[in-house]
Amino acid sequence: MLPGPGPGGRASSQLTKASVSKWYAPGRRACSSLPRHHRHTLVPLPPLPAARRGLVGIPPRSLYAADMLNETRDVHPGATVLSDRSFVRSETRPAPVPFVPEVTLHMAQDAIALWETTEAVRGEVGLAPPFWAFAWAGGVGVARYVLDHPELVAGRTVLDLAAGSGLVGIAAALRGARSVRAAEIDAYAVAAIDVNAEANGVRVDAAVEDLLDGDGAPAEVVLAGDVFYERAMAARFLPFLERARARGAVVIVGDPGRAYLPRERFSALAAYDVPVVADLEDAALKTTTVWRLDPPQG
Numbered sequence: 001m002l003p004g005p006g007p008g009g010r011a012s013s014q015l016t017k018a019s020v021s022k023w024y025a026p027g028r029r030a031c032s033s034l035p036r037h038h039r040h041t042l043v044p045l046p047p048l049p050a051a052r053r054g055l056v057g058i059p060p061r062s063l064y065a066a067d068m069l070n071e072t073r074d075v076h077p078g079a080t081v082l083s084d085r086s087f088v089r090s091e092t093r094p095a096p097v098p099f100v101p102e103v104t105l106h107m108a109q110d111a112i113a114l115w116e117t118t119e120a121v122r123g124e125v126g127l128a129p130p131f132w133a134f135a136w137a138g139g140v141g142v143a144r145y146v147l148d149h150p151e152l153v154a155g156r157t158v159l160d161l162a163a164g165s166g167l168v169g170i171a172a173a174l175r176g177a178r179s180v181r182a183a184e185i186d187a188y189a190v191a192a193i194d195v196n197a198e199a200n201g202v203r204v205d206a207a208v209e210d211l212l213d214g215d216g217a218p219a220e221v222v223l224a225g226d227v228f229y230e231r232a233m234a235a236r237f238l239p240f241l242e243r244a245r246a247r248g249a250v251v252i253v254g255d256p257g258r259a260y261l262p263r264e265r266f267s268a269l270a271a272y273d274v275p276v277v278a279d280l281e282d283a284a285l286k287t288t289t290v291w292r293l294d295p296p297q298g
């Protein structure tokens with residue numbers, strides 16, 4: 001669950017479901033608590049160079065898709081590596097996004113199981129949660145707004161910042177954006193964006209990159225779904241968005257009442273009751289506001 005105040009909202013330190021508490025608990029479960037069928041995957045191997053990062057010692061359920069075999073390659077004797085794209089395909093199912101049925105995403109059912117699988121196949125603990133396998137409320141709100149207001153993006157260069165699954169960028173591409181760039185810090189998210197863009201027949205240029213020290217140029221429209229859920233993140237995202245706005249970009253944020261959104265800097269464009277994954281949030285519906293960053297003060 002991401003933290004957010006309001007009815008039923010809780011601070012990040014008061015998570016209600018033990019299964020989800022790991023999202024914000026550093027030093028959480030060790031690999032030894034992984035499901036039995038994953039433990040055999042934790043074969044000690046030399047670390048892989050970043051460029052070859054992928055799945056080592058694939059759990060059996062990740063091997064059923066015949067098309068994935070085209071994406072396997074050997075890197076160590078006896079160990080097979082699948083690409084991140086194959087991992088995305090194997091651990092998710094494509095489906096229309098609730099409230100945004102124009103977009104199909106590869107989504108997972110169980111965040112914790114997927115997180116454990118990811119850590120098991122990588123042989124690491126402390127990996128980032130699989131944000132990319134879900135449509136977060138903020139992104140759903142922005143995507144709905146973009147789909148209903150194509151004039152916002154049509155013919156323009158768009159940046160989907162912290163894109164996760166790529167939902168927002170895909171919506172912009174579907175509504176005629178001249179180009180869409182998706183920035184993520186998670187390589188699995190970039191793989192998911194590639195897979196999801198392909199599933200929707202659009203082009204989104206996704207990359208592992210942290211743009212937050214810049215101003216997002218040359219994007220004319222900067223879209224960000226659900227990025228104000230952690231204090232440290234908010235402290236970097238807001239100055240970035242302010243710089244983008246100051247150079248003339250339109251800056252749109254979707255937020256379901258997370259704790260660290262500085263609302264006084266934004267004007268509301270729309271609000272939706274968005275269906276969310278109950279295991280990840282504290283409710284089945286989250287009222288999600290689409291905000292436009294106001295011009296610089298003074």
Ligand SMILES: C[S@@+](CC[C@H](N)C(=O)[O-])C[C@H]1O[C@@H](n2cnc3c(N)ncnc32)[C@H](O)[C@@H]1O
Binds near residue numbers: 131
């Ligand atoms: C809650 S998810 C939202 C994903 C998507 N925008 C949505 O609404 O469905 C937040 C995402 O921010 C990404 N993220 C965090 N810090 C980032 C940074 N500095 N640059 C790019 N992405 C970042 C995470 O990897 C994660 O995928």
